[in-house]
Amino acid sequence: MKHMGTMLMREGPFEEIVMGNTALVRAMIEAGTRVVTSYPGSPTPEIATAIRSIPRGDRPFYFEFSTNEKVATEVAFGAAINGHLSTVFFKSVGLNVASDTFVQLSYMNILGGMVVVLGDDPGANSSQNEQDNRHFAHMSYTPVLEPSNPLEVYLFYKEAASLARRYHMPIILRLTTHVCHAKEKVAFSAFTPLQPDDTPRFNVVGGPQIPLTEEALGKKREALRKLEEVGRTANESNLNQLVDNRNRRRGIITMGLPYLSLMDVLEKVSEKPDILKLGFVHPVPRKIVEAFVKSHDEVKILEELDDILEKDVKSLAYDAGLKTRILGKTDPETWIGEYTADKVQDVLNDTWPDMLGARHPAAVLPEVVLARPPQMCPGCGHRSAFHAIKKALSGQDITVADIGCHTLGYLPPYEMGQVMMCMGASPGIGSGLSLFNTSRKVVVFMGDSTFFHAGLPGILNAVFNQHPITLILMENGTTAMTGHQDHAAVGENFNGPTDKVPVRKVLEGLGVKHIYEVDTYQQSRLTERVETAVNNPEFSVVIARHPCMLKFTREARRKPGYQAKQVHIDQKLCNQTHTCVAAFGCPTFTRHTDGKVTINPDLCIGDGSCLQTCPTRAIEKPG
Amino acid sequence: MLKSETIGKYLMKPFNIYLIGVGGQGIGLLSEILLRAADYAGHRVKAVDTHGLAQRGGVVVSHLRLGDRVFSPLVQGGEADLVIALERYEALRGLKVAARDGGALVYYDTVWQPLDVRLNRAAEIQAADIHRVCAARGIKDYVVFHPALEDTRMQNTAVLSTIHKNELIPEIQEKHYKNAMEDLLQGSALKQNLKLFEGNG
């Protein structure tokens, strides 16, 4: 295998095993995309990893991580109305943040075209919900293409780009977690680098693009017209696929990963239903769907998450007066979770019990295996912080979590963070919790990337409306949970050095009067600071700072002369209070059946943040 | 182990591999080596790894599916011909959620205690517990453990060596594994890992 960046820039055709997210980047290059923006969130950050593998000078497009998804969408839009084909990508819930901008896109004449790549997350693998973003597509009159595997990610992006360019409109490429992360061999076409046209082609010849009053209605009319036109194209497109098993009794309409699951499940079936796999999922290709429905006695809509396609198909069948039985979702379970082959087998077994039979019982075995929820890493500054902050609060006090690695503090043994919604929500929620409340202190947490992303309005509101809560800003110098992307306080952006915007200065600028700063490894100091802060009758902020130790250790390992270090437990001094293993809770500590505690050599990074937690000082410094 | 009637340019029946470990153990590299080795051996192959939240000390899995008629990269419950685990608890989890009766399990016998054990709410399981489950289901278990490994990240290579020595994946030969390692590792890391791979896995 060649170096990824070299491979992605190859001019001749080639084959390589790649992830869906990597295949997407090759498609961007071949399509002539000029501007790509994002804010990190699973399942999409590996798209940026692939982009980063191409040295900046060779990269045929500009890329940035913007401060949030809304800004990323705006930057991509701005570039596109100057004539550059652009793309923005982010995770499912990112579209909630971007939506105010996003819903306007179809109203605009987007000169260069724009592709919006969404990473939806059925199964909520790495998200706070499993929202189905096709709803947003309907609301905003935006077409959706949905691939099922890396090859299709590559081909469908190129098609999306060409439609976006042709109709000067936004097109959604909807990916899901296991399409983004699937790996397989893909045959790529040749790529001919063209001399890009940098002319800023923005113009107001057709009038300014200001959707106000009547203009807004005119632009909506135009959006609906384009949508209909794309719908007609969809009828002719070979992105939709018919699997003709010569079954006139039963048919299935499906798309994306559920299609692959279905194909696996049908391997065991002799009388296979016909399958219509849609690549265009919005607007549905009416002619094709109508013909398919008409030619079967029963048609099952096999659809992950919500019943969007089902409603479309039922309504067009009604309009066409078709007698076919259309079988959609039944109980709430069919709305929930990823449509893996196991799930598809269960769903089909409910629909047509004679076809498959129930699943093999081997899948439900009696052994109990202990849960292993994600947890903070060895040495994590957030752990030290929670251990110390807990001592400053009473059991009655209320703690509000936000999004990021620190969210994991809600688990035992810390149990810090009792409610959480979405990025930047904690100061607002905490402010509401403080109303009429004089007996229970309110402490809210937030990470530093979140601070810049959506945290500022809630903080400003607490200052402006005088909410007496305490914000603990968990500053680890990176966007840790999503794989260490830089943010505005780091002094580095995707493309090189930039000025640091220190969080303290921002807080001061917002009018915060009481700011305390402490490194989280100084646990007793942090406890004191938090005590002071929560007793302050005005809004206060504690900046609880320590660099992300996962990032730090990874970087240290790469440097020459790196020596691994570990702490050690002096068994003579240890009197088995188990504070280290059960209260501080670093995963490095191993508890033996006789009560003895030892260090797991696979895990300890020798940071020493645990030393101060031992009442008998039995943990020794790394030697 | 699969017998010779499946040998040919392509396997007729899919061969499913389920890797499982704890976030931070470096399961991704092992699955990438297996994926590329399978490709070198002429298999058609699909795979998928866990990314995101679970990588922070949670359960991480990789699926690998070899064969001509494979569609989704995800292995169905109870259909893994080979379960590869990098930790003892995860070996048990892999048996529960993925292993097919009569298949095989290879695991590295280290323990990263789950929270409930560290909080003294549950007792630690033993290798014997795993053997018992395997024996009851006709699953052959291979236990890997190297007390003297310099770098814990090489535990994966010790596991790979066992897979190869026991020919647990049809048609993948020594040269295929080595080609894959050469693709993905460099310098002294490559040297050390090749040495361990060729050694007494």
Ligand SMILES: Cc1ncc(C[n+]2csc(CCOP(=O)(O)OP(=O)(O)O)c2C)c(N)n1
């Ligand atoms: C709207 C939105 N965008 C992106 C994400 C993905 N996401 C999950 S955790 C996280 C990291 C937040 O970073 P930071 O606030 O610095 O906390 P850390 O993980 O570094 O502790 C992000 C971006 C999300 N959940 N919601």
